[in-house]
Amino acid sequence: TFSVAKKELDDLERWRKEHRPGPIKLAPQRLGGKESEAEARRKQQMMLMQSKYQQKHKREEYVKAKKAAEEAEILKKKAIQREKAERLEVKKRQQEMQRSEMFLEDQYHKTNELLNRLDLGLPRSDSCRTASRGPESTAW
Secondary structure: OHHHHHHHHHHHHHHHHHOOOOOOOOOOOOOOOOOOHHHHHHHHHHHHHHHHHHHHHHHHHHHHHHHHHHHHHHHHHHHHHHHHHHHHHHHHHHHHHHHHHHHHHHHHHHHHHHHHHHHHOOOOOOOOOOOOOOHHHOOO
16 A cells, blocks of 8 residues: 555645746736836825825714614604504593493483483382381481
């Protein structure tokens, strides 16, 4: 196994030597464009300063957008709560109206019952009949 590994390493080394890239032949050129080094450095400095301002501006815009989104969410929640409160108020008013209607209806029936009894001269069914018992039943 050791000799097989050594043989494979030798084959790999031989293949690398055979397939080594050759020298690159390029014609010499002047790089960096038409501006001087000082001008290029000044431009770099300006771009760096501008990028700082752009990052600051970007951060501010992000904070504004985040604040606006939070404010919109709060307003949405307030609107939902207001709507719930209005629905509850309407429900309370309806219940109060139903109660008052039932009270008036009950009062009307009781009044009619009383008037009918008075007209007929009948005694009330739930009244105390102390007059027929005698003098010992009174507290006086």
